[in-house]
Amino acid sequence: MMRISLQKWYRSGEPWVWLNAGAVSISIVMVVGLLALIAVRGMGHFWPGAIMQANYELPGSESRLVAGEEVDHEEVPIKQLKNAGVPIIEGIETMQRTLLKVGNRDLTNADFQWVVANYLTNMEYPEEIMAIERREWGNFYGYLRAVKQDGELIAGANDAELWNIFQQRIERALTIYNDIYEIEKHDIGAINSELERLRLQQRRLELNDELTSTQLADIRAQEAELQAQYKQLEKKLAKLHISFQRDSIVVDSVDGNTTEISLAKVVRAYQPNAMNLWQKIAFYGEKVWEFVSDEPREANTEGGIFPAIFGTVMMVILMSVMVTPFGVIAAVYLREYASQGVITRTIRIAVNNLAGVPSIVYGVFGLGFFVYFLGSNIDQIFFAEALPSPTYGTPGLLWASITLALLTLPVVIVATEEGLSRIPRAVREGSLALGATKAETLWRVVLPMASPAMMTGLILAVARAAGEVAPLMLVGVVKLAPSLPLDGNYPYLHLDQKFMHLGFHIFDVGFQSPNVEAARPLVYATALLLVIVIAVLNLSAVAIRNHLREKYKALEV
Template sequence: MKNWWKSGAPWIWLNGGAVTISMIMVFGLLLLILVRGFGAFWPHPVFETVYELPGQDPVPVVGELRRSETLTAQAIRETGIPIPEEQLVVTRHLIKMGNRDVTGRDFGYFIDDFLEEWRYPKDMAVLERREWGDFYGTPVRLFEDGRVVAEGEALWSEFQTRVRRANDLFDEIRSIERGAIGNVNFALERVRLDRRRAELRGTLTEQLEAQLQERREHLQADYAVLETRLNELYREVARDTILMRAADGREVTIRLADIVKAWQPNQMSLPAKIGFYVDDFVGFIFGYPREANTEGGIFPAIFGTVVMVLVMSIIVTPFGVLAAIYLREYAKQGPLLKTIRISVYNLAGVPSIVFGVFGLGFFVYLTGGAIDRAFYPEALPAPTFGTPGLFWASLTLALLTLPVVIVSTEEGLARIPSTIREGSLALGATKGETLWKVVVPLATPAMMTGLILAIARAAGEVAPLMLVGVVKLAPTLPIDGNFPFIHLERKIMHLGFHIYDVGFQSPHAEAAEQLVYATALILVLLIVVLNLTAITIRNHLREKYRAESD
């Protein structure tokens, strides 16, 4: 036994066990996110039953089973619910009931002992609405301008047709509001800033004033045309309504303009459920958030995360590589260089929120304020770059990940054998030619490794971004068709902050639970895709320069 310990085998087994446990935990977490995230889009069956507590009136319940849990009977007794003394455990169900505008709550806990038999009516429908969450009930009549157009067996097919029509009209409305009208407002603001700029410079002539007025009138005419079309669309989309009967018998009239989609899960076949699942997942990826981010899609958050990571990569790569080349190849070895290296290593251990505070103070207020005063005085007091935005968020993350790129690049340069340098110099190349044409290309895979680590960390950071450019809901994307097309001053959404906001700031925690898992799954997949892209590029470069060296 003593020789076995001296051989080092126990430490090998200990390390192997630790790695195994870590991998099991990581894959277990990923599996949990995968199951909960992908399960959010499956059309679950809807049941109806009656909940009757002793001494209280029966309460009809309609909804989806979200989860069940077993608790001690004593814990339930403490809430005031009468549970027999001989009973030790109780099963409790969390049911998504929807109908928040009718009952005042989306979810509710119900004790299994007081629930009657669950029934699954075929005509039970689920309506996903733009506001007030889902509605569960039975369709009664379909109206057009107050006139009944369908009921009974013909109701559902006609209802689905008119829901698709309402969604097409709604998409056109959003396209005009976010696209055409947004472009007109952007152009009007440019006219105002051009006039203000001319006033500040003393170049506002009558001719320029007339030109600006002509541009303004032309844009206002375009706006009037779009506004007329919008009013027509709003009248058309408000034409149809449906009468729904809730679980307690109350009848509620719902505009088809407020319905995103409708389905009857208890009648759906497996292929229909798969088709619904795919459509719902695609809508989640490419849709826009609603209801304080607890409903709808996450496309702005995905777009903002990708753009921010790309801008960060463009900034951090040249600075990190050049700094590493100078420290390794040109700087004189001595106490000063050792101090710089220690500072770089320590910089990697600084909490990320400190970088956020630094970015807010130095980049946003100091640098951004100076840029506004120098280049955008016509926009003041409204800041252009003197406010958190995409560029400052990317720059802060570049500073945060800079030590990773420097250290990785330095290690790559150090692994290049000295014989390669000496051979290049012996053939007559200068030190600069040797560095840039021989050494740096061979160290490129190490540089890409540093960039991969930087991307992985930057994509998941949240704390500093809350201070320097990421918001709960960004009204516009940072890239559009208006010059200069990439708007670095705009605020963005981010998947990490979206998860934090929905999970911890949402007024409806139960409703947001599945959305948190789904968004976390997309964030993990996005990081994997970004890393795989960088790894593919690194491997290609490694094979390329290996073939050239052979």
């Protein structure tokens, strides 16, 4: 009876239901676990870690003070430590070592240091020790001794008052830095853009033998006006730079080195050991906001990644605008107009095969055809005045978007064809019977009902394109491009400009950075951000698709 019941249960198909449910559950757990790991390892980087200070007393060597943030701990076999020349303690098999972020790279040439925890003594967390984030050389850990203005010491009644003076001077320096950035990036950038436009205008007229004395005088007058504005901004900038360099601080590192740091190099300073919970939460929010809104610094291992976020979203939007109409038109022709013969079947097979071509092949094609052939010819015809400097004959945002549009085109074609094939024949015949032409039936009835399938194809295209890196390395992505391809200078959207991308940023920081330990948490944080960006883009498309499904649900038969 037991055997019969098992056979009956097996034939009912219920075991496969449980197997599928188990597979789905395992997949969900794995995905959630991966995202949780990325989130913890990445977002935990922005929490203000306590700064530990201790004596490091290796047997046979002189004791020294070390200080830094405890980044990682691991158990290491005695044999491995012995081979590294570290004195060992007899009778134990493993010893714990701790990775400290000691900073002060300008003094010690290293941001991180491994220490054997067994040899750390007198561990403490002094409240007055501070961390200074700098624009160069990473963090500095030490003690504030004095604040200077124009080389003169500023007196503080006590340490707390001196710290408040220091914070006020940092705020002042940051305000001046923002003013300098605004002038250099926007005001002077706009003038330089106009001067370049006038230069190209003159060169174009010369090449066409159309330059008259009146036109030349007009160009010279505009140049003179721009140069006058530039000189005014230059004077203002010089005053700001003098004021920017006014303040400095005297600090001591834990090993006794005294140094002076200009506040022009300081981003922020804080005392994590003296912070309460709410102060740490506020600091954490400030750091996360900096990460998503600022430009990178220190070889992409510090600061933010806003240019990479902007470049990724802009490229995906342009790719979507390009791939959707071409994919839909191709699918409509293959399904509605083409004769269903050998040639059409061959084209469908070719489209399906294109979906399996490695992405790097598309990158090589984009570089050879779009950049070197098409872009060079566009430069010869429309931008001859700028030669030999290429305009579109070099990798850029436009060619990267078109290359990815070509990469994802088969996905959109197949999804749209599937949607068109599901539209009942009776709907088409009903429209034609009421007097509509085939084109009107297609435009007003068939395509709206197939629009959810089109959106499905777009969702799949966005999901693939947003994470691609290999082809982009050949057709437009660079390590650092803080200038956005969209700004206030004509023509506003610079399709010829190179850009940053989150996927390439992960590759660069994770595998090309000289400071591996500093880059590691940023790899996790950037990966999490890339997943979030792709999820937001996909959810937006899914919401539109669901709306279209509900809108045209009544037409389904």
